[in-house]
Amino acid sequence: MPAFQLSAAPALPTVLLACVMATQTACTPEKATTNRSEVAEGAVEGPEAVVAPRPVRASDKPAAVERAWYFPATASEYAKMVEPELGVPPKIDLSEAVEIPIYVDGVQVYGNRRRACDNPGFLGKDTVSGSTLQRHEGRTADGKPLPDVVWVSFGRNLTRDPADLIASVQMIGYHRKTGATAFFESSDKLKPWVKLDEGTLRMRGVMPWIDDPAEFNRAFVPPERSRLQCVQCHQADPFITNDFITAAKMPGTDEPVVPILDENSPFYVIGGENWDMRTVHIPGNGCLDCHRVGLSTMSMFMENGWDPNAHMPPNDPGSLAADAAQLIKVLREGPASVEGATWVVPPARGDPAQTVGDDYPHKAPFNNPKPASKRKDK
Numbered sequence: 001m002p003a004f005q006l007s008a009a010p011a012l013p014t015v016l017l018a019c020v021m022a023t024q025t026a027c028t029p030e031k032a033t034t035n036r037s038e039v040a041e042g043a044v045e046g047p048e049a050v051v052a053p054r055p056v057r058a059s060d061k062p063a064a065v066e067r068a069w070y071f072p073a074t075a076s077e078y079a080k081m082v083e084p085e086l087g088v089p090p091k092i093d094l095s096e097a098v099e100i101p102i103y104v105d106g107v108q109v110y111g112n113r114r115r116a117c118d119n120p121g122f123l124g125k126d127t128v129s130g131s132t133l134q135r136h137e138g139r140t141a142d143g144k145p146l147p148d149v150v151w152v153s154f155g156r157n158l159t160r161d162p163a164d165l166i167a168s169v170q171m172i173g174y175h176r177k178t179g180a181t182a183f184f185e186s187s188d189k190l191k192p193w194v195k196l197d198e199g200t201l202r203m204r205g206v207m208p209w210i211d212d213p214a215e216f217n218r219a220f221v222p223p224e225r226s227r228l229q230c231v232q233c234h235q236a237d238p239f240i241t242n243d244f245i246t247a248a249k250m251p252g253t254d255e256p257v258v259p260i261l262d263e264n265s266p267f268y269v270i271g272g273e274n275w276d277m278r279t280v281h282i283p284g285n286g287c288l289d290c291h292r293v294g295l296s297t298m299s300m301f302m303e304n305g306w307d308p309n310a311h312m313p314p315n316d317p318g319s320l321a322a323d324a325a326q327l328i329k330v331l332r333e334g335p336a337s338v339e340g341a342t343w344v345v346p347p348a349r350g351d352p353a354q355t356v357g358d359d360y361p362h363k364a365p366f367n368n369p370k371p372a373s374k375r376k377d378k
Helices: 018-022 047-051 075-086 213-219 295-303 319-335
Strands: 102-104 108-111 132-139 145-157 167-175 180-186 279-281 341-345 353-358
Touching: 075 145, 075 167, 075 180, 075 353, 295 319
Parallel strands: none
Antiparallel strands: 102 108, 132 145, 145 167, 167 180, 279 341, 341 353
């Protein structure tokens, strides 16, 4: 089987974390088991206990709409859950992060530039200055380096009025060899820890860390059942990029803060073992030569004004229009509509990428065909 993946910097426009965009996309919430009193008798103790199935009740919905949930209830418990593979989450000081610049005609500008800038975010209508990115080397709880682990923290500013802070801080942890991934989202109430610089709106502040579990749990949450699966938007791999995200460079270099993964990058989510990890593969499709394509992600950004043929491939935009058309056809009509198209799941834990069929057990609605008549990306 050929290699099916790479999430190179120019792959698909998006922002780092899907949890924020999840609030702007319709979904069907599933009922979570987050109360320890609801854990089935005899379940294991520790963080895993909060994810054990509770006894079935007469009032429950049919089992067909239920999906087992393997994430713990709190961020501190999730940190313990991912620690064997990813070490501990980083300490986040937004003042030490790299500000994501917004440009107009090559000149850095500030405020809400919507889409009237060189590097819009294509998430909704706004592109606001002041967001930050920081790359952190993985470390154990006692500070030992984990060279195969990288964490990225993203301070995302959506504030229109400085008096009304609208922002979030997220973290992604990733193991380059196994593909193990963790997603942490911040709460909606960041004022205890975050403020904005006057004029530029740059985010500042120090976020709570795991040495204060109660405060860490006030600031962060693990993936929640009432939100989308993170992989609905992070389909290609954990780190999604566009011109907005890659404008933030490692200090003194031209290297983006967000890591650029190679064509064999593995990917799975700790706790998301039953999430839908499928992306489409079409033999000979040039769009898939160096990266996987998440069709749900692609569609979302097209809805927000992104034209794939105006951006891709980066060295000759529009030259793969026929290949892009194949992907859009699969988006609208499913893989059966394009000869040779199949679903694949990425390499993980040392196992190679795999082709999956209709019996794939973790199907989610975001990978269902989405006819053009119901979408803005006609």
